[in-house]
Amino acid sequence: MTAKDYKLIFTGTMGAGKTTAIASISEIPPVRTDVATSESQLASKTTTTAAFDYGEVSLPQGDILRLYGTPGQTRFSFMWNILSEGALGVIVLVDNSRPDPVQDMRDYVDAFRDVVGRSRAVIGIGRMDSHPDPDIDVYYDAIGQLGLDAPIMSVDVRRRDDVLVMLDVLFNQIEAAEAEAEMDTVGIA
Amino acid sequence: MSAAPKNDDLDRAACQPHLEALARNKEVLGALISTVDGFEIAAEVRATTSVKKLAAMTSSLLALAEATSQEGEVGNCIDVVIEASEGMVLVMDVPNDSRKLLLTVLCNKAATLGSVLWAARNTRTAIGSDMNR
Numbered sequence: 001m002t003a004k005d006y007k008l009i010f011t012g013t014m015g016a017g018k019t020t021a022i023a024s025i026s027e028i029p030p031v032r033t034d035v036a037t038s039e040s041q042l043a044s045k046t047t048t049t050a051a052f053d054y055g056e057v058s059l060p061q062g063d064i065l066r067l068y069g070t071p072g073q074t075r076f077s078f079m080w081n082i083l084s085e086g087a088l089g090v091i092v093l094v095d096n097s098r099p100d101p102v103q104d105m106r107d108y109v110d111a112f113r114d115v116v117g118r119s120r121a122v123i124g125i126g127r128m129d130s131h132p133d134p135d136i137d138v139y140y141d142a143i144g145q146l147g148l149d150a151p152i153m154s155v156d157v158r159r160r161d162d163v164l165v166m167l168d169v170l171f172n173q174i175e176a177a178e179a180e181a182e183m184d185t186v187g188i189a
Numbered sequence: 190m191s192a193a194p195k196n197d198d199l200d201r202a203a204c205q206p207h208l209e210a211l212a213r214n215k216e217v218l219g220a221l222i223s224t225v226d227g228f229e230i231a232a233e234v235r236a237t238t239s240v241k242k243l244a245a246m247t248s249s250l251l252a253l254a255e256a257t258s259q260e261g262e263v264g265n266c267i268d269v270v271i272e273a274s275e276g277m278v279l280v281m282d283v284p285n286d287s288r289k290l291l292l293t294v295l296c297n298k299a300a301t302l303g304s305v306l307w308a309a310r311n312t313r314t315a316i317g318s319d320m321n322r
Contacts, residue, residue: 031260033252035225036289048226050252075227075245 014072026055
């Protein structure tokens with residue numbers, strides 16, 4: 001059996017933990033394109049991703065997960081389009097301590113609607129320990145109102161195991177979606 | 190003691206005359222000074238060019254070029270040159286003591302790489318010197 005490459009996207013607002021998530025699981029030194037933030041931006045972070053982060057995870061049967069982290073800021077949204085080309089799945093990271101994290105989720109789900117709509121997405125909510133509201137049910141309601149469905153889970157991206165669980169769920173979704181597409185192709189559905 | 194806050198207006202005043210001088214070159218279509226994280230400081234471009242978008246794209250481009258240079262073990266990125274069907278785009282940083290800025294130069298099809306690189310490098314040196322005063 002030939003090993004496959006899977007291109008997966010980590011997206012979400014600036015500070016949601018995309019760079020940290022990729023760094024916590026990548027088996028290679030991650031490629032980073034961090035740049036210093038301008039003072040005028042009043043940002044809480046001193047650096048931000050300008051192009052993308054990149055890391056790799058290999059699976060036991062030889063398949064490779066290629067992980068791309070998008071810039072978080074909307075002025076870099078042209079990179080979202082470039083990076084989502086050929087992506088098989090997306091992890092949307094949300095920072096629950098932000099003023100309107102549910103709207104953040106809506107914005108990024110909408111930006112990657114093509115991938116999310118094909119049942120190839122997982123939503124990870126961060127900082128729920130210190131900011132428990134809104135809870136997971138609110139997010140499920142919001143994504144349901146968008147006419148979409150995706151697993152939603154609390155995550156601490158600094159914990160390798162948390163990120164691996166998200167990847168595992170996403171990968172299972174992708175396999176299920178691909179199996180369904182294959183059955184459709186051969187007329188078994 | 191903390192450093193004095195950076196002032197975009199002062200930086201704009203220092204950059205704008207140099208960009209206007211560069212844009213008078215018949216091979217140059219426009220020029221932009223932006224922050225390393227993609228905000229416009231000063232621009233002299235055609236009305237149809239989105240300065241905001243160009244500033245953000247320049248930031249991504251240089252960040253990626255720097256990562257690629259390091260991955261390829263060829264040292265630090267100095268300039269980025271894009272040769273396009275209707276012209277060229279040059280991106281380079283502006284050496285100065287206060288903050289990292291980028292100079293982007295848009296050139297027409299008649300431009301020769303050597304002459305526009307020479308003009309752009311002179312401009313970035315002049316801007317850097319003025320900002321250090």
